[in-house]
Amino acid sequence: MSIFIILSLILLQDAYAQNIYECSKSNPEDVCILRNVQVLSLADISSIELPAEQSTVQFLDGNIPDFGESIYEQLETTTNLTITRSGVGKLFVAPLLTYLNASWNKLTRLERAPQGDYGGLRVLALAHNQFDRIPNIKDFTAVEQLDLSYNAINFVNLNLFGRLQKLRTLDLSHNKIRSFDVEKGFRLAHLAELRLVDNQLQELDFTDWKLSQLATLDISSNLLLYLNGEDLHAAFPMLKTLGLQENQWNCRGLSKLIEFAQNKSITLSTSSPRQCTANRTSLQGICCLESYVNYVTLHSQWEIRKLQREMQTMNETLVQKLAVVREQQGAQITILEQKLSLQEKQIGHMKQHLLAMAGMIEDLIEELYLREMDEERERHQASSRQQQPAVKIVF
Known part of the structure; x- marks a missing residue:
């Protein structure tokens, strides 16, 4: 390598090291926007300069692969944080945050403070990342809005959201979700909006879902064939808006729905009117396939599952009663065992008492017998004295 190239690299490194990132001047005073921030080592963190007590900070279009805990040393008073299009692959979530938007990155994992109190975090946006499963969010118990859309999630265990009892909006759209797993009686008491648009769902069984406040459900752009209204009403009694378009609906089943x-x-929320393919029919702007045999099959399968659930419920009820x-x-x-044990002790005491009484009775009988023998001797002696003749002495 020539001396010229080496000197050029040194100069570039020096220039990069001297780069200071400050808030853009054109933004409101209460919002600090930092553009094209490059944090590739711990030393780069010191190049970020923020005004004192800056609560809202936005990192836009930079390169921060590891947004770690040490960066928050420069964000001591920041509660509203946005990091977008910054190549973040690993993100530490600080307990002081109330709003966090980390969309449009490369996230596959989240890090948290082991003993951190996340009771202030209300909004968490993680859209357009690379999650293939639900990240570890169980400690974010105060979150009201959670956006995990545009990721690569293929399976969802709803029980992972069980501790997020303040959750109002959950967006899982534009993933690869094929199925859901949920324990019986799953509840999110305040969830009002659930979006499952553009996934790979072929069927949905809402039997074990209990979302009493859900008002909006969007299951558009999936592979769904059949859905029974009874399941919807039992799971979502407050449902007001339902998105159904762009599925594989059977027309008879869709008509009943x-x-x-x-x-x-x-x-029924529908997108702008679209032309259905030649072999499909449009019902209120929703395309479906006419097939009586298909409908009978799907409805029969639903009836069988319903019967199976009823039998399972009966079995569980019987098991509980047993x-x-x-x-x-x-x-x-x-x-009874306690009573028996007590009775055995009482019987033991009674036996001891009876044995003592038996000994006393034997002593008494012996005493009476001896007295009777003494009296009999005295009577015999008295009788002998009375029968003995008087002796006369003659001189």
Whole structure:
């Protein structure tokens, strides 16, 4: 390598090291926008200069592969943080944040403070990243809006959201979700909006879902064939808006679903009118496939699943009742065993008492017998004295 090239590299490094990142002057005073920030080592962090007590900071169009905990040394008072299009692959979430938008990055994982209190975080936007599963969000219990759209998530266990009981909006659109797993009785008491647009769902079973406040559900652009209104109403009694377009609906099943929605005053959200393919029919702007055999098959499968669920519920109820009976019987048996043990002790005491009484009775009988023998001797002696003749002495 020539001396000229080496000197050029040194000069470039010196120029880069001297680069200072300050808030753009054209933005409001309460918002600090930092553009094209390059943080490739810990030494680069010191080049970020913020005004004192800066609560809102935005990193735009930079290169920060590891947005680690040390960066927050420059963000001591920041509660509203945006990091977009900055190549972030690993992100530390600071406990002081109330708003975090880390969309349009390369995120595959999140890091948290082990003992951190995340009770202030309300909004978490992680769209347009590279998550292939739901990240570890269980500690963000105060989050009200969660956006995980435009990732590569293929499976969702809804129980991972179980601790987010303040969650109001959940967006899982534009992923690769094929199925959901959920425990019976799953609840999110305040969830009002759920978006599942553009995934790979072929069927949805809402039997174990209990979202009492859900008002908006969008399941457009999936591979769904059939959905029964009874499942919807049981899971989402407050549902007001339903997105159904661009699926593989069977027309007869879709017709009944639309009728159910009308009876429940549920609005069907549809995109701009589009031409259905030649072999499909449009029902209220939603394309479907006419097939009676297909409908009978799908509806029969639903009826079978419904019957299976009812049988399972009956079985679980019976098991619970048997468990209660066993528990009650077990308690009764325990009480009886305690009573029996007490009675055995009482019988032991009674036996000892009876033995003592028997000894006393034997002593008493012996005493009475001896007295009777003494009295008999005295009577015999007295009788002998009375029968003895008087002796006369003659001189």
